[in-house]
Amino acid sequence: MAGQQRVYRQRIRSTQSLKKIFRAMELIAASRIGKARARVDAASPYARAITRAVSAVATHADVDHPLTTERAELRRAAVLIVTADRGMAGAYSASVLREAERLLDQLVEEGKEPVLYVTGRRGVSYFSFRHRETARHWTGSSDAPTLETAREVVDTLLAAFLSEGDDAVGELHVVYTQFVNMVSQTPRVVRMLPLEVVEGVAEVGTEPLPLYEFEPSADVVLDALLPRYVQSRIYSFLLQAAASELASRQRAMHTATENAEELIRTFTRLANQARQAEITQEISEIVSGADALASS
Amino acid sequence: MAHLEVDLVAADRKVWSGEASMVSAPAADGDIGILPGHAPVLATLRAGTVRITPTGGEVRQVRIDSGFLSVDGDRVTVVVDSVDDGSATTTAR
Helix, strand or coil: CHHHHHHHHHHHHHHHHHHHHHHHHHHHHHHHHHHHHHHHHHHHHHHHHHHHHHHHHHHHCCCCCHHHCCCCCCCEEEEEEECCCCCCCCCHHHHHHHHHHHHHHHHHHCCCEEEEEEECHHHHHHHHHCCCCCCEEECCCCCCCCHHHHHHHHHHHHHHHHCCCCCCCCEEEEEEEEECCCCCEEEEEEEEECCCCCCCCCCCCCCCCCCCEEECCHHHHHHHHHHHHHHHHHHHHHHHHHHHHHHHHHHHHHHHHHHHHHHHHHHHHHHHHHHHHHHHHHHHHHHHHHHHHHHC | CCCEEEEEEECCEEEEEEEEEEEEEEECCEEEEECCCCCCEEEEECCEEEEEEECCCCCEEEEECCEEEEEECCEEEEEECCECHHHCEECCC
16 A cells, blocks of 8 residues: 555656756747747848848839749749757647648649758658658757858758759748747748749838839849848748747647646645555554454 | 938848948949938949948948848948958947
């Protein structure tokens, strides 16, 4: 009987230490999330300036650029999947991957051949476990992506898109998690390339754009702008994915902490019950022993 | 006196913003100087130094490697890929 009690005490102790770990991870995620959101905000003036400039060029010049041209003859389609490096973030990576699978099925149905580019260890291990080839992957900085990582990713993808060889891809899709707010992050699929430059792409406002002079020429400016536009979009996707990852992790760890507390409560109750049962049994043994002596 | 509203942004942050009386930047084929009342222009930049003369302040020099510049009314936006941090200091002229 005493064994029963000991087992419960042991499980309470181990759950308590787990709870401490969960709590610590929750706090770490919470403290990093502020930083991640600040980075999203810090990158937005650049994105705004680029978008504005792109729409300015689009309204004044004929947009005819390799990045905006449909390459219908190519059946290969690049898919960039943004996942986390570590788990412990609830369904974060799983839901991105589910969305990605849906996109891949759709591409295959359209008769295209998807080429996978993956960031984050979770995504990489998901595909390598299933023996599915990834063209290129990046790991190690999913919760704090740097500009260098974004550049590397974009350079690789643009090179594949602009390539003339066998490795050329005809379009680029990005699957990432959009950071709506602290409680809601949704996986999203975006078709990034070929770019669709619509006049007045973004919130340019109601005022008409001024008549710009281009220095040295509209084409050269466009040449310089479009790759930067793609880079700034993808960088912002990575940053949002990082913020989403941390938010999911914080929420998952919060739930885990609460579950641990619940378990500790249950085990304490069971341990108390076991102790009480033991005491009751001892008493009844003593009483029945005394009875037996008295009656003899 | 009219002045320019200047924003100098890098890909991951805002480097400098404020009012200035003059901005000069290394455009693709020759330096370009912007004074208040300049015509709207979109120019690509090559590696070089952007000089901003703030109203009532010392000249700021920022070394950049590439980027572009847009002038719209009296709003000047200098967008750069990367900024040499050490150079983003105020220097007297």
